[in-house]
Amino acid sequence: METWIEVVVFGLQRGAIFGLVGLGLALVYKATRILNFAQGELGTVPAFAALMVMTGFETVGDEVADRGLLLPATVVAVLVGALLGVLLYVVVIRPLGKVSPVTSLVATAGVALLLTTIEINVFEARARRFPRPVNGGFDLPGTDVIVDWHTVVILAALAGVALALAAFFRSAPGVALLATAEDPFAAELQGVPVERMRALAWGAAGALGALAGVLGAGVFESLTPGLVTSTFMIPAFTGVVLGGITSMVGAVVGGFALGIVSQAAIQIVTTYELDVPGPPQLAVLVVLLAVLLMRPQGLLGRSA
Amino acid sequence: MPEQTKEMVELVDLRAGYGALPVLHGFSIAVAPGEVAVLLGLNGAGKSTAVKVLCGAVAATGGSVRYRGEEITGCSTAGCVQKGIVMVPEGRRVFGGLSVERNLQVGSWTQRGNRGWVEAQRAHVYEVLPRLAERRDQLAGTLSGGEQQMLAIGRGLMANPSVLVIDEASLGLAPVIVREILKIARNLAEEGTTVILVEQNVGALEVADVGFFVDQGVVTATLRGKELADGELIRSLYLG
Structure with a gap:
């Protein structure tokens, strides 16, 4: 019983990060119909920016990050993420114009590789220690399960993001963004600056990615080049597909589902001493295949 | 001159x-x-x-x-x-996934700084097109063709057109x-x-x-x- 409670607790922790990455994916897909495979690096690059703020811009040294600077460092990271998102749209996506989804997908994957390579060149291919905003944990009442305070921080951050997004989608720019996503020409006829709305969506996705990067690096208490792409991107993408790809709620629900599935996979393989390599990754891919085969429109999506 | x-x-x-x-x-x-x-x-x-x-x-x-x-x-x-100068496009092109009220909100984009005017104009649109008032919380995609045309006109009116x-x-x-x-x-x-x-x-x-x-x-x-x-x-x- 206790082990399954642990599965849920860790599942929610990972799932919340998947949800943050997934919200960025869903937002960009909704606004511009592009699968952004660089979303993960919109998390890693800002996380490195945060690390630089906390270490006094020590790119390759062993300078320990100053945890007291985590809050301003996160603010910097979010700004870097937003800027990177807008740049990605303006410099790469918009000049491509109307191309097939495969072309834009390959372009974003190329950007992800490029950014990872830059990270390796600047910060070397090694792990740097990365702080959490709150250390330690607490006993879940009535059990022996220890819940990290960091898990609470991540869930609170996700809840904050959800509230902010809900408010945004009621505001004039938010509603105009939804209208642009649905029918850009009709939105333009009302005077909505369609290109600026799309850039806004990419910027917001970058900010969400940055938050995922900083909190995700905190999960491992370490940061390596390509971290968010290699650990959170595929489950987040699967969660978004499960949730219905354009659904914001679906991205979060899907993220939590994938978080719990991947932790459960680890638990099952350990319990039954199965000889299966990479159980969480395998479980995620099985879910992805199952969704694509059985319910391609996702749980909360409408068939496109 | x-x-x-x-x-x-x-x-x-x-x-x-x-x-x-x-x-x-x-x-x-x-x-x-x-x-x-x-x-x-x-x-x-x-x-x-x-x-x-x-x-x-x-x-x-x-x-x-x-x-x-x-x-x-x-x-x-x-x-x-x-x-x-505001155009109501051919084929109506209402935002089907948004409610009637939200469609009107998109319409008022260029006037969004003037909340008082937007409120008054929305009330006016609902008065001129009473069927929209009945359906203000309904998704535009679920309206009949005639109602969608009225919504498209109402949306256009929210931009304060002279033409x-x-x-x-x-x-x-x-x-x-x-x-x-x-x-x-x-x-x-x-x-x-x-x-x-x-x-x-x-x-x-x-x-x-x-x-x-x-x-x-x-x-x-x-x-x-x-x-x-x-x-x-x-x-x-x-x-x-």
Whole structure:
């Protein structure tokens, strides 16, 4: 019983990060119909920016990050993420114009590789220690399960993001963004600056990615080049597909589902001493295949 | 100084097209403030292209667009909306995934700084188009065709237009709804909004102050007064 409670607790922790990455994916897909495979690096690059703020811009040294600077460092990271998102749209996506989804997908994957390579060149291919905003944990009442305070921080951050997004989608720019996503020409006829709305969506996705990067690096208490792409991107993408790809709620629900599935996979393989390599990754891919085969429109999506 | 004019909208010797395909070959009309103007003609005659040039959605290759006597050729769509020229597009194109109320909110984008005006205008739109008020929380995609057309008009009104262009309002609607929509257009003009209707439906002439018959990219006849009700004349225009 206790082990399954642990599965849920860790599942929610990972799932919340998947949800943050997934919200960025869903937002960009909704606004511009592009699968952004660089979303993960919109998390890693800002996380490195945060690390630089906390270490006094020590790119390759062993300078320990100053945890007291985590809050301003996160603010910097979010700004870097937003800027990177807008740049990605303006410099790469918009000049491509109307191309097939495969072309834009390959372009974003190329950007992800490029950014990872830059990270390796600047910060070397090694792990740097990365702080959490709150250390330690607490006993879940009535059990022996220890819940990290960091898990609470991540869930609170996700809840904050959800509230902010809900408010945004009621505001004039938010509603105009939804209208642009649905029918850009009709939105333009009302005077909505369609290109600026799309850039806004990419910027917001970058900010969400940055938050995922900083909190995700905190999960491992370490940061390596390509971290968010290699650990959170595929489950987040699967969660978004499960949730219905354009659904914001679906991205979060899907993220939590994938978080719990991947932790459960680890638990099952350990319990039954199965000889299966990479159980969480395998479980995620099985879910992805199952969704694509059985319910391609996702749980909360409408068939496109 | 721009020359003074009593016309609200003038298209003068307009030329435009899509890529290598020219559609307008010297298209000219003039519409006075508060008039209902109807552009009538067959499919592909160039009516829609002409109003799209007026709204900045298609670029002119020659000629000029004048609004209140001011030269505005080449104005962007957003710029035209700011000035008060608003188009309700063909096929209605309401935002199906958004509620009626949210559709109106998108409509008020250029006026969003003026909350008081937006509130009052929304109340006014619901008064003029009471069916929208009944369905304000319903998703636009679930409305009937006639209701969607009313919503598209209401959305256009939220942008505070001086000139409202309605492209093919009657397409695919039941005759009784068409009559209702035309009456709404007439009432808007009575309130002072200049209305330009792009129509294939001759019945629209009943609410018109001026009718322009369009054929192969030019205006071939301008009808006013009694001519608007002259069935013989209109039939001869259509049959060439």
